[in-house]
Structures are given as C-alpha cells and as structure tokens.
Amino acid sequence: MKANPSVMRAVAVNIDNKTKDFGIDAFVDVELEIPQLKPTDIRVRVKAAAINPIDLKMYRGAKNPGTVLGWDVAGEVESVGVDAKLFQVGDEVYYAGVVIRPGGFSELQVVDEKIVGSKPKKLSFVEAAALPLASITCWEALFEKMGIPQGGANATLLVIGGGGGVGSLAIQLGARVAGVKVIASASRNETQEQCIAMGASAVVDHSSPLSPQIKALDFKSVDYILCLTDPAPIFADLADIISPQGKICCLVESSVDLPMNLLRTKSVVFSWEGAFTKSLFRTKDMITQHEILNRVSELVDAGRLKTTLSEELESISAINLSKACRKLSEGGVVGKIVINGFN
Structure with a gap:
C-alpha cells in the first residue's frame, strides 16, 4: 500500500498515561500532518534528536493530544519558506527550535531559519544533535x-x-x-x-x-x-x-x-538565562542564535570544541524515547543521550 504523502511519523506524549512516569505507556508512535511553512521557516528532515530536562518538564505538563517533544535536533533541509534566505534544500543543519511549536521527535520539523545553524562538518548528525541547546x-x-x-x-x-x-x-x-x-x-x-x-x-x-x-x-x-x-x-x-x-x-x-x-x-x-527567550518573544536579536550556532560549528570543525554525546539510541520511537527520559529523570547522565532518526 502506498504511503500517505501528507503525513509523517512522529512520537507524541500519551496524555492518557495518568502516572506521568516514563514507563512503556509514556509515549505513542503516531502519524501527523506534515507541518506547513511560514515565510521565514525551513522544513527539516530530522536525522537525530537529543533528550533534555526541558523534555521531562514539558512531558509532565502536556495536555494536548499529539504533543511532540525534542529541542536538540540535527537534520537536512527539505524545503524553505518564500522569505527564507539563509539555507538551501540539502543543507545540513542543527538547532534547538522553540517550545511553542512541535519538537523534533518527528520525521519532519518546521523551524524559523533565524535560530538554525549549519551543522559542524566533522560531526555526524547524532554527534551534532548533542550540541545546539x-x-x-x-x-x-x-x-x-x-x-x-x-x-x-x-x-x-x-x-x-x-x-x-x-x-x-x-x-x-x-x-x-x-x-x-x-x-x-x-x-x-x-x-x-x-x-x-x-x-x-x-x-x-x-x-x-x-x-x-x-x-x-x-x-x-x-x-x-x-x-x-x-x-x-x-x-x-x-x-x-x-x-x-x-x-x-x-x-x-x-x-x-x-x-x-x-x-x-x-x-x-x-x-x-533562557535559551528559548529570543525565539519565544521573537526579539530583535533572534538572529544571534543562528550566528552562535555557526560560530560553534566553526570551533568544532577547528578542533577547539567537541560533542558532548555520551549515549546513542538506535532510532526515534516511543520505546526509545521512554528509555531516554527514564534515564535522564533518574539522574546521573553524563553528557547527552541522542536518539538516531527513524528507521
């Protein structure tokens, strides 16, 4: 059967999980409508996404069906908005996104180009996804x-x-x-x-x-x-x-x-300090996050900074996201846990 071209795979919070722990029912594998572009957006095919404390906090407060987490992402530009000038289709990028839009535990994610940077050339997508936030x-x-x-x-x-x-x-x-x-x-x-x-x-x-x-x-x-x-x-x-x-x-x-x-x-x-302040309020200096990420890429490629990746999980799925969140919530994680893209 031919796949539906208007939907994508994603992992969403299971709001029916009343315990709010990170057991097998914490998340669900879903299909969602492919997000549409605003003029200065780019749409990214997600190759890897990391887990952060903000994911745990937003999971516990999630009330809407289809809530998608994920605020550390690396991927490839799939399409660009009519006013987007910083990237082209095929560019490899990394970014944190903004918490008022769907996150990166999905096949495709839409994000304003002004908070996106060019991925370090010397890093894999998994290694790069540990860095943006x-x-x-x-x-x-x-x-x-x-x-x-x-x-x-x-x-x-x-x-x-x-x-x-x-x-x-x-x-x-x-x-x-x-x-x-x-x-x-x-x-x-x-x-x-x-x-x-x-x-x-x-x-x-x-x-x-x-x-x-x-x-x-x-x-x-x-x-x-x-x-x-x-x-x-x-x-x-x-x-x-x-x-x-x-x-x-x-x-x-x-x-x-x-x-x-x-x-x-x-x-x-x-x-x-709040990493989402500029994107949440669309401050006049929001473009500095694009500049910061590009500067970090340069430092990584020059060998002055290195990834903080500590553990890689095989693919984005409800089971693996639950596993990563449970590890982070228990404490003791050194560096970042990153989940590879969809199989």
Whole structure:
C-alpha cells in the first residue's frame, strides 16, 4: 500500500498515561500532518534528536493530544519558506527550535531559519544533535549575560553542575574560548572525570559546602558563576564565593525567593538565562542564535570544541524515547543521550 504523502511519523506524549512516569505507556508512535511553512521557516528532515530536562518538564505538563517533544535536533533541509534566505534544500543543519511549536521527535520539523545553524562538518548528525541547546544556553550565559571576554581573560569561572550536557559545554567554552580558569562542581567520580576531560582546572563537590572547598584551592573568590542547578540551597555559598563586582547567571528556576540582598554589598550582577527567550518573544536579536550556532560549528570543525554525546539510541520511537527520559529523570547522565532518526 502506498504511503500517505501528507503525513509523517512522529512520537507524541500519551496524555492518557495518568502516572506521568516514563514507563512503556509514556509515549505513542503516531502519524501527523506534515507541518506547513511560514515565510521565514525551513522544513527539516530530522536525522537525530537529543533528550533534555526541558523534555521531562514539558512531558509532565502536556495536555494536548499529539504533543511532540525534542529541542536538540540535527537534520537536512527539505524545503524553505518564500522569505527564507539563509539555507538551501540539502543543507545540513542543527538547532534547538522553540517550545511553542512541535519538537523534533518527528520525521519532519518546521523551524524559523533565524535560530538554525549549519551543522559542524566533522560531526555526524547524532554527534551534532548533542550540541545546539547547550551551545545557545552557554554562549548566551557566558558571553552575553555575564560578558566574559573571549580569549585570554585573566579570570575564574565556577560552573555548578559541570557533568551534564550543558555543563560539559560551558566548561569547554570557558576554558578553550574565553581562556578563563574553570572550576566545576560534580558529586560523583564519573562526572568529576567528565569535568576534567572537558577542560576544568579543578573540581569541587556540590553535595558539600562550596565555600571552604574553593578556599582550599587557594582562590579567595571567583569572578563568574554559572549555576545549572536550583540556586536556592546554595545561594549563601554563591554570595560568599563571588568576587566583588562579579557576575552570577542561573538557568534553573529557584525553588524559593532568593535573598538578593546578600549580593548588594559586593555590587554583584545577577541574571537569568533562557535559551528559548529570543525565539519565544521573537526579539530583535533572534538572529544571534543562528550566528552562535555557526560560530560553534566553526570551533568544532577547528578542533577547539567537541560533542558532548555520551549515549546513542538506535532510532526515534516511543520505546526509545521512554528509555531516554527514564534515564535522564533518574539522574546521573553524563553528557547527552541522542536518539538516531527513524528507521
């Protein structure tokens, strides 16, 4: 029987799974209408997609049938919108997308070209899919929010939670692009080893008070802190560690209101980073995400950055997506889990 040319395969959230765990009923294999292009969109044939904490959060909040997750994608341009100028059919690309549109666990995905970059030539689609969301997040946090100079900065950066996909890239960007001395935090042997492999000069254990550990490394304070975990339990530590006129950037929503007055005497700058802010609000500088991803591709192809892929699953399916989400939700994942495209 001839396949229906107007539909595509995808993996959707099973909203009938009342437990909201990641058992065999968490997702369903479905067929959906092929998404249509807006003027500045490109339509991408998905070759690989990675799993992220945002997928877990959106899964638990999903209420609509057919919700498709997936915010780390690599693929090949299949068609372009009438006003799209950055890419041509056949180009290999990678991107994070935007959470108000369907995600990448589908055969085809539509995305605005201004948040898409050219895939690193030296990486496979699977290797490349581990990078876009972390690349945007870390680049914006380090170089836009905290304003760390690129190249030869005589400064120190503390990365809280350095063993995951975002932390692994933050360490690389700090050490190899900004040229700062990077201290990372990790609580297990394998994540500590990952931090050193990514370029950290030292590792501290965030399951114990941080301030005495930093001082034991002969640092009176650090100039920049990138916090990739809930800042509330360690905020007093961060306020003690940060240098006068230093900068702190956080990614994860705080579980309680933060005591910001702790930063006042040192005149510390505090900011939030959200990789989807520009695409959600279609900010005037949205095109910078295209530029960031292209710059990261150049750095990867030059051998200065490497993929944070840690595990590859064979093909996009409900079973494999459940497996990946379950692993991530249990904690302890080092780097990124990426699922190959459809068989």
